[in-house]
Amino acid sequence: MVLKAFFPTCCASADSGLLVGRWVPEQSSAVVLAVVHFPFIPIQVKELLAQVQQASQVGVTVLGTWCHRRQEPEESLGHFLEGLGAIFSHKPWFQLCRERGSKSWSCKATHWQGPASPAASGEDQVMLIFYDQRKVLLSQLHPPTALPNRQAGDTTASAGGLAAVFDTVARSEALFQSDRFDEGPVRLSHWQSEGMEASILVELAKWAAGPVCLFLACLLSLISAASACRVFKLWPLSFIWSKLSTCEQLRHRLEQLTLIFSTQKAESPAQLMRKANMLVSVLLDVALGLMLLSWLHRKDLIGQLADALIPVADHVAEELQHLLQWLMGAPAGLKMNRALDQVLGRFFLYHIHLWISYIHLMSPFIERILWHVGLSACLGLTVALSILSDIIALLTFHIYCFYVYGARLYCLKIHGLSSLWRLFRGKKWNVLRQRVDSCSYDLDQLFIGTLLFTILVFLLPTTALYYLVFTLLRLLVVAVQGLIHLLVDLINSLPLYSLGLRLCRPYRLAAGVKFRVLEHETGRPLRLLMQINPLPYSRVVHTYRLPTCGCHPKHSWGSLCRKLFFGELIYPWRQRGNKQD
Amino acid sequence: MEDEQSFSDICGGRLALQRRFYSPSCLEFSLSCPRITLRSLTAVTCTVWLAAYGLFTLCENSMILSAAIFITLLGLLGYLHFVKIDHETLLIIDSLGIQMTSSYASGKESTTFIEMGQVNDVVINEAIYMQKVIYYLCILLKDPVEPHGISQVVPLFQSAKPRLDCLIEVYRSCQDILAHQKATSTSLEGGDKIISASNRRSHSGMGAYWHRQEDRR
Numbered sequence: 201m202v203l204k205a206f207f208p209t210c211c212a213s214a215d216s217g218l219l220v221g222r223w224v225p226e227q228s229s230a231v232v233l234a235v236v237h238f239p240f241i242p243i244q245v246k247e248l249l250a251q252v253q254q255a256s257q258v259g260v261t262v263l264g265t266w267c268h269r270r271q272e273p274e275e276s277l278g279h280f281l282e283g284l285g286a287i288f289s290h291k292p293w294f295q296l297c298r299e300r301g302s303k304s305w306s307c308k309a310t311h312w313q314g315p316a317s318p319a320a321s322g323e324d325q326v327m328l329i330f331y332d333q334r335k336v337l338l339s340q341l342h343p344p345t346a347l348p349n350r351q352a353g354d355t356t357a358s359a360g361g362l363a364a365v366f367d368t369v370a371r372s373e374a375l376f377q378s379d380r381f382d383e384g385p386v387r388l389s390h391w392q393s394e395g396m397e398a399s400i401l402v403e404l405a406k407w408a409a410g411p412v413c414l415f416l417a418c419l420l421s422l423i424s425a426a427s428a429c430r431v432f433k434l435w436p437l438s439f440i441w442s443k444l445s446t447c448e449q450l451r452h453r454l455e456q457l458t459l460i461f462s463t464q465k466a467e468s469p470a471q472l473m474r475k476a477n478m479l480v481s482v483l484l485d486v487a488l489g490l491m492l493l494s495w496l497h498r499k500d501l502i503g504q505l506a507d508a509l510i511p512v513a514d515h516v517a518e519e520l521q522h523l524l525q526w527l528m529g530a531p532a533g534l535k536m537n538r539a540l541d542q543v544l545g546r547f548f549l550y551h552i553h554l555w556i557s558y559i560h561l562m563s564p565f566i567e568r569i570l571w572h573v574g575l576s577a578c579l580g581l582t583v584a585l586s587i588l589s590d591i592i593a594l595l596t597f598h599i600y601c602f603y604v605y606g607a608r609l610y611c612l613k614i615h616g617l618s619s620l621w622r623l624f625r626g627k628k629w630n631v632l633r634q635r636v637d638s639c640s641y642d643l644d645q646l647f648i649g650t651l652l653f654t655i656l657v658f659l660l661p662t663t664a665l666y667y668l669v670f671t672l673l674r675l676l677v678v679a680v681q682g683l684i685h686l687l688v689d690l691i692n693s694l695p696l697y698s699l700g701l702r703l704c705r706p707y708r709l710a711a712g713v714k715f716r717v718l719e720h721e722t723g724r725p726l727r728l729l730m731q732i733n734p735l736p737y738s739r740v741v742h743t744y745r746l747p748t749c750g751c752h753p754k755h756s757w758g759s760l761c762r763k764l765f766f767g768e769l770i771y772p773w774r775q776r777g778n779k780q781d
Numbered sequence: 782m783e784d785e786q787s788f789s790d791i792c793g794g795r796l797a798l799q800r801r802f803y804s805p806s807c808l809e810f811s812l813s814c815p816r817i818t819l820r821s822l823t824a825v826t827c828t829v830w831l832a833a834y835g836l837f838t839l840c841e842n843s844m845i846l847s848a849a850i851f852i853t854l855l856g857l858l859g860y861l862h863f864v865k866i867d868h869e870t871l872l873i874i875d876s877l878g879i880q881m882t883s884s885y886a887s888g889k890e891s892t893t894f895i896e897m898g899q900v901n902d903v904v905i906n907e908a909i910y911m912q913k914v915i916y917y918l919c920i921l922l923k924d925p926v927e928p929h930g931i932s933q934v935v936p937l938f939q940s941a942k943p944r945l946d947c948l949i950e951v952y953r954s955c956q957d958i959l960a961h962q963k964a965t966s967t968s969l970e971g972g973d974k975i976i977s978a979s980n981r982r983s984h985s986g987m988g989a990y991w992h993r994q995e996d997r998r
Contacts, residue, residue, distance in 0.1 A: 202875060228876065327806070327874075361877075361897075361898055712893070714882070715877070717803055717872070720803050726804045726806070733894065
């Protein structure tokens with residue numbers, strides 16, 4: 201039977217001593233965590249291991265001996281090491297040996313039957329697997345299936361062979377606190393022996409994080425209390441707030457900031473990553489917003505924009521008027537119903553006239569408004585983009601109105617036509633049974649019904665054309681708004697911290713492991729190097745995506761076409777509806 | 782110890798199978814795909830540049846020519862880094878697992894490791910590929926819910942696509958190691974099952990894998 205011994209690369213150059221780690225019987229593998237150097241007192245070693253076991257819930261024991269020989273093999277050391285097997289009994293007892301300066305290793309695993317019959321002990325083959333202890337300690341496995349809970353105990357942690365190794369190393373922090381250079385009773389060698397790692401900035405940031413978080417949490421709770429006050433719940437204001445995407449975006453950001461600066465510690469690594477991602481996303485947003493602001497102010501674009509806004513709105517209105525004049529004539533060679541055409545055309549023209557007057561009324565205040573709006577870019581690029589989207593919606597409000605009029609008219613006509621068509625065939629819609637039933641009509645009912653049906657059919661092209669034109673315009677505006685929302689969603693949901701971590705410290709996010717066979721000589725045990733296989737970028741984005749206030753269209757292309765055909769109104773951004781989901 | 786044999790793939794190209802025997806419990810197979818030839822490279826470059834020159838004579842814009850050069854270079858780099866696989870390696874370690882590595886022409890390596898506890902069996906399957914019926918080697922993964930069920934099929938050597946003779950070589954060695962692994966794992970549970978398991982697994986004739994596939998269906 202082949203036993204596996206996971207050996208840390210940092211201990212490969214350590215002096216002789218005892219191997220300390222965990223034995224996993226289900227996988228027949230031993231995970232070596234540290235090496236205890238001579239001289240030591242066995243009682244103290246056992247005490248230390250008991251302490252570590254209590255603190256970390258990992259069954260840490262003495263697994264065997266480690267011998268790093270010089271040129272002349274020392275006979276007494278060999279016998280001494282073998283004698284240790286009697287003091288720290290463990291089945292199987294590992295004896296790893298390395299010649300100094302060479303790459304040849306030897307290892308034996310014996311089942312110690314007793315001092316009386318050493319010849320009866322069986323030997324098993326051992327496979328050495330080297331692992332980088334620091335990287336395995338810091339990394340986080342992302343298996344396709346979820347691991348069992350940490351607090352469940354020692355036995356459940358052995359599910360999933362290699363996950364057990366990662367789990368063991370990660371939970372044995374208590375063992376790595378003392379080092380061979382410390383003055384304690386027991387001198388250990390592990391990954392910290394290569395040099396204690398700490399960063400002053402990180403420590404200062406941790407120390408400062410407490411009061412800063414408290415202060416910001418209070419501030420944010422004040423702001424959210426103010427925004428939740430009763431004044432804003434009154435009907436006109438609440439309706440406006442729910443329609444503007446800016447308010448949605450601000451609310452989303454407020455929620456995220458509250459989560460980041462909450463005084464509760466993150467429970468799991470996933471939550472910590474989420475907080476970090478949110479923080480980086482907010483910081484990037486604000487940075488981009490400030491860049492935009494400085495660019496706008498440098499070229500005095502706000503003034504130019506304000507000056508250009510009124511002529512642009514006028515131009516749009518003029519183009520719409522030209523369009524309506526074209527529709528009122530003979531558009532694309534089609535012959536329209538004169539009377540209905542004139543009625544609809546004049547109605548819409550009067551609307552445009554009202555709109556132009558409204559714009560001219562607002563013109564003195566435009567520059568002020570735009571300047572204040574430009575200031576809001578310092579809250580973030582996403583806020584600026586949402587405001588842009590809202591401004592577009594406000595400026596094209598007349599197109600929206602025309603679309604609604606056209607759609608309602610068309611919808612009425614279609615329903616009327618379908619109902620009268622059923623009458624024409626002698627059928628009726630049964631509301632109770634939700635199906636079409638046959639029905640006997642009187643003669644005068646049939647006569648009037650057929651007459652109305654004919655009228656509606658002949659008026660259909662005109663209404664349909666107006667509906668088509670205004671729907672296309674509305675879809676164009678919706679597409680532009682949609683692109684802006686897509687960009688906002690991208691900035692909101694991209695997990696930049698995780699991507700940065702994957703780029704700079706790929707071992708932190710592990711999809712699995714990979715093995716490499718090291719130089720092998722016959723007669724020597726097989727040596728493998730276990731390295732961490734990092735998570736691919738697509739899986740990083742998929743796993744750590746931030747939830748957005750994503751108003752994704754709820755319907756598919758098929759249902760959209762169906763709604764367009766029947767003249768039902770389409771609402772691409774269900775902002776209010778999302779909150780209730 | 783190492784040995785090398787040459788086989789051919791389903792399209793007739795030359796493949797080289799390198800087998801490294803590290804120990805009775807560890808085996809590595811490396812299959813090298815046919816290299817990118819100068820002829821195909823020249824052909825593609827000439828086509829792209831002729832098309833760009835044709836557009837240039839139509840549009841009289843010299844940006845098209847520089848764009849064509851850019852596209853050719855970026856396309857070649859992208860092809861070498863993301864598409865062209867140089868060799869595929871299969872490493873089987875008894876009681877640890879099976880590892881598949883694909884090395885691209887630019888040196889990039891992508892590795893997948895499957896633990897032995899998840900491996901149900903390694904079999905040769907048939908598939909309909911375009912207008913041909915081909916054989917391919919695949920790993921069957923265990924279903925966590927049902928002990929004898931199969932949850933996923935992982936095909937091996939997808940870019941090299943070797944023929945049946947090469948697959949049989951790899952299959953035989955894999956089955957030897959799996960048999961040994963199954964024997965040791967069942968010996969942990971109960972002694973009687975060992976003999977029957979090793980008898981079943983030690984069939985290494987061609988008829989045997991047909992049997993096994995019928996069992997699974």
